[in-house]
Amino acid sequence: MALEIEVIINGQQKVLTIEPYDLLIDVLRREGYKSVKRGCSEGTCGTCTIILNGRAVKSCILLAAQAHKGSIVTVEGIGTRDQPHPLQQAFVEEGAIQCGFCIPGIILSAKALLDNNQSPTKEEVKQAMDGNLCRCTGYSGQIKAILSAAAMMRGEK
Amino acid sequence: MKQLQEFIYPNSIEEALSFLDESTEIIAGGTHITVSKNQSFKRLVDITRIGLNYIKKEDHQVRIGSTTTVTEMIESSIVRKIGNGILTKACQLIADTPLRNIITLGGNIARYYPWAGLPVVLLVIDAEIIIVDKEGLEQTISATKYFKNAKVKTGEIIKEVVFPVQSDWFYRYEKFALTTVDYSWLTMAFGAKNEGGSIVDPHIAVSRITKVTRVSEVEKLLEGKELSKLNINEVIQTLRTSVNVVSDYRSSKEYREHLLGILFKRMLNEMKEEGK
Numbered sequence: 001m002a003l004e005i006e007v008i009i010n011g012q013q014k015v016l017t018i019e020p021y022d023l024l025i026d027v028l029r030r031e032g033y034k035s036v037k038r039g040c041s042e043g044t045c046g047t048c049t050i051i052l053n054g055r056a057v058k059s060c061i062l063l064a065a066q067a068h069k070g071s072i073v074t075v076e077g078i079g080t081r082d083q084p085h086p087l088q089q090a091f092v093e094e095g096a097i098q099c100g101f102c103i104p105g106i107i108l109s110a111k112a113l114l115d116n117n118q119s120p121t122k123e124e125v126k127q128a129m130d131g132n133l134c135r136c137t138g139y140s141g142q143i144k145a146i147l148s149a150a151a152m153m154r155g156e157k
Numbered sequence: 158m159k160q161l162q163e164f165i166y167p168n169s170i171e172e173a174l175s176f177l178d179e180s181t182e183i184i185a186g187g188t189h190i191t192v193s194k195n196q197s198f199k200r201l202v203d204i205t206r207i208g209l210n211y212i213k214k215e216d217h218q219v220r221i222g223s224t225t226t227v228t229e230m231i232e233s234s235i236v237r238k239i240g241n242g243i244l245t246k247a248c249q250l251i252a253d254t255p256l257r258n259i260i261t262l263g264g265n266i267a268r269y270y271p272w273a274g275l276p277v278v279l280l281v282i283d284a285e286i287i288i289v290d291k292e293g294l295e296q297t298i299s300a301t302k303y304f305k306n307a308k309v310k311t312g313e314i315i316k317e318v319v320f321p322v323q324s325d326w327f328y329r330y331e332k333f334a335l336t337t338v339d340y341s342w343l344t345m346a347f348g349a350k351n352e353g354g355s356i357v358d359p360h361i362a363v364s365r366i367t368k369v370t371r372v373s374e375v376e377k378l379l380e381g382k383e384l385s386k387l388n389i390n391e392v393i394q395t396l397r398t399s400v401n402v403v404s405d406y407r408s409s410k411e412y413r414e415h416l417l418g419i420l421f422k423r424m425l426n427e428m429k430e431e432g433k
Contacts, residue, residue: 001162020164020201023191042192043256055228055258061191062259065164066184066203109255130338131253 005068009033010077018064024050027064028074035075035104039133046132049105050074056112058131075104078111087111090149096141102134110146118154122147158191163200169207170289170314176202177291177312185224186259189268209263209316212236217322223263223315227251230262239320240282240348243328247278247346250332263315269304269369272340274332276304276369280362281328281348285319304369326350327431329424333416341365342408343416347424351432355383361421366402366413374399384429392425393418 002017009031018027025048028036036059039047043061050059051073079085084092087107097103106129113120113128120128125146126139134142151157167173177183182198184190185205209222214235221230230236230248237245251257251265251274265275266286279286279300286303288296291312297319298307309315326348333343343366349359359379361372375396379387397414404410 003164019161021158021161043188046253046255049255056255057258058255061188063164063184063187063191063201065201066187066205068166128254131255 003065005065007067007069008071010073016064020063020065022064024059024062024064024067028059028072033074033076037101037104039101044133045102046105046109047102049108049132051108051112054112054115056109056128056131073108073111075107078107085111085149086152087114087146087149090145090152091142094141094145094148096137096145098137102132106132106134106142110149113146114150114153118150120147120150158196160197160199161201165200165202166206167202167204170209170316171293173202173204173207173314174289174291174293174312176200177314179311181311183267183314185261186226186264188256188260189264189270204263204314205261211317219320219322220317221262221320222317223266224261227257227260227262228254231257238322238324240278240322240326240328241324243282243330243346243348244275244278244320247274247330247332250274250330250334250337253338262318266303266315266318267309271365271369272344273364273369274341274344276300277344277346277362277364278330279318279320280304280369280371281346281360282320282323283360284321287316287319289314289316301371323348327428329427331420331424333420343413343420345417345420347421349379349428351384351428354385354432355381356387356428357381361396363400363417366417367400370400372396372399384432387425387429389422389425393422396421 002019005016007014025036037047039045041060043058048058048060049056053070079088087110091097109129109132125143165176180198181200184201184203205224209224211222212233212235213220219235219239227248265273269276284300286298288309290296328348330346332341334341345363347361350357356379359376361375378395397418402410402413
């Protein structure tokens, strides 16, 4: 039995018609947010990470119905090609992207961290990223990029 | 999961209770729902909007609502005082950040998977679980009784857990795993008072290598023993034979028994050191 949920996606108020068993990842992709990637489908790899009500969560193991009256952020909502988010800019500058599949999830886990903590330590960055697997770029460049983006956002770069 | 027909958002415990029946499941964080094999439920009742998200400090205890997330517990300065930080440490070692952001305290209790981190903590700190039954009445069950034989039944909701603060006790928690985000290979917790160099009221709990349980044989053996004269090898030998260790594809019974002894030996040595 279909139901309607009210959500804010990237600042836009939406009313979506969903089935109670629809996964959040499927609804987001159906609505055109293709940055949300399907990886393991069991909440392990983190490619499907989004920000829900200010926290990074894995959309492949959440039901869309759980997001009712919530606020969602995907990569589509944080920067454009011409005006990238400082995190996106820093990832390009550090060469922290190879195949790119895990990157939308990684950017959002990093954004959730920086939104709550302007000056994270390297350890805090590592902990915030512990739910996102990357199998080709490697993590050290990504950690550098996140610390560099934090400095940019504090106006130090 | 196509059998699922309804998703309900009640506003209160009473309203939530009115929807519960044999074909209904409760959902909070929901991390197990989409991957669970038992998918016969036709209705889900979301209990994250009925006021069970809180951490309340009282005189010598802390009440934590069942839908409080693991991240919220980690960030709480009140939780850090419980058992000298044992609950905070156990929470930090659960899964990974995006999962800790949705996994709840109640979920760790309602369906205690073998790898769940919190049951052993509840056991060693004598936590009490408050369950609201079908009639809306609150039942208080000690963690020891709950994990022995009292699982939450259809029609009931776990409301909160009451933790004594007990900051003058000695507590240790250990999750042995290959990486910080790996599933546990062995989870154990230990708590006791040090009264003038003697062990008083020891609590030992283990899980993952057996069904989550307290180890009363070793608790009896340790009661009243002087730390300086403690025969640790005898204690860990008793521990290894008292726990019904099972093997799985990751590690053998012998390996796990050995590990169990090593981890407990370290805890006892730390208690000795701290008491000096």
